[in-house]
Amino acid sequence: MVSGQLGEEAAVESVRGGATDYVLKQRLSRLGPSVRRALAEADDRSKRKQAEEALRKSEDQLRHVQKMEAVGRLAAGVAHDFNNLLTAIIGYTQLMQRRFPPDHPATKDAGEVLGAAERAASLTRQLLIFSRQQVLKPRVLDLNGIVSGMDRILRGLIDAGIDFLAVPARDLGRIKADPGHVEQVLVNLVVNARDAMPSGGRLTIETANIELDEHYVLDHPPAQPGRYVVLAVTDSGCGMDAETQARIFEPFYTTKEVGKGTGLGLSTVHGIVHQCGGHIDVYSEIGVGSVFKVYLPRVDEAVDPVVSRGVEPPAPGTETVLLVEDHARVRNVIAETLRLNGYTVLEAAEPGEAMSRAHEHPARLDLLLTDVMLPGMNGPELARAIARRHPEARVLFMSGYTDNAVIHQGLLGSGAAFLQKPFTAEGLLRGIRALLDNGLREAA
């Protein structure tokens, strides 16, 4: 009767509307089977709708991940080529500086070239971090220690009109990360917060322990349940609309004027945090402000002691180095730098040539300095082949980027000495001395 007058949909609504369970059952028993069927279908419809919504969300998420991966591969490729070019630019400029007296105009010009090259190197470093192609030096860290250690630098970054407050949690858990990277995350978030408050405001940095449960992770893919340490950076700035929020982690996405922002700040943060097994949660309202919460997995190990680095210029050497590098310019500049500093250098452009050089060399070979990616054979394979003839040789790998395969398939074991391109003459010489003198693996 009801269904005849109101139609099925309306009947379902009228039965559902505000009725208690008892009344509902009474009414249902009076209704014909067709309305009951309609009710069941309506339930199915809403379930289907939910399922469709969940599917759409996960498809969006997948598309986003795929896009970030593709942009990451592109960024890594660009950074790799640039790092080889920069190695040559920095190397030759430093050689030029040695040839002119300090007060010569060419020395000053060379200094400008070096400054620009170092700025370019920092951009490619950020691209590599984003694409997660960097070799990490993770340590067990106390996040509060990093925040308080950065206090002066952070205060120097923000303007006088901004109130700065740090609220460290007591008994904060430890994290495992590369300390330089965690500092970079802090700086990038603080600089963004500052830029969002041109006429002043409040900036708060908080830390906390938190446990994420199944409920939270369902709403925050790709978060995983577990114990985390949170770093929250809150500002009372301009905030962001939904469209901006959807794109902030893309490299080169910026809303700042040309010359003001490169759009690499948050993509770098994204790369670092995901590489540590963490994730980022952003909440923002236009005109109210933004909160960036960085979740880093908590570890139970004790904090690693800090190893201080030497500041004296690296000592010259007398050893013999087999240098394997397929880019001629890069090879030439490294060879010349090493020779100027007392080393004997055997050069090879590819693995076959390297093996014949090693074979023809009857005396002691102190070091194999090789690129990771070489034509025909990778650096670690070459190192094993050379070790058969010269087991005494130590190995230092270098690369403009470390291909994912190299890191993830363990080609370059975590103990391998590694030098990230581009490097300065000092970085190269220091890395070589550290390895030859102490067997130190931290070469860069």
Ligand SMILES: Nc1ncnc2c1ncn2[C@@H]1O[C@H](COP(=O)(O)OP(=O)(O)OP(=O)(O)O)[C@@H](O)[C@H]1O
């Ligand atoms: N705290 C914030 N408040 C408001 N908008 C923000 C905030 N942080 C980031 N954004 C927005 O996200 C964009 C991307 O940030 P990101 O740090 O990646 O690049 P950038 O700051 O523009 O440039 P760069 O950091 O490379 O100098 C910014 O241009 C801005 O629109």
Ligand SMILES: [Mg+2]
């Ligand atoms: Mg920024």
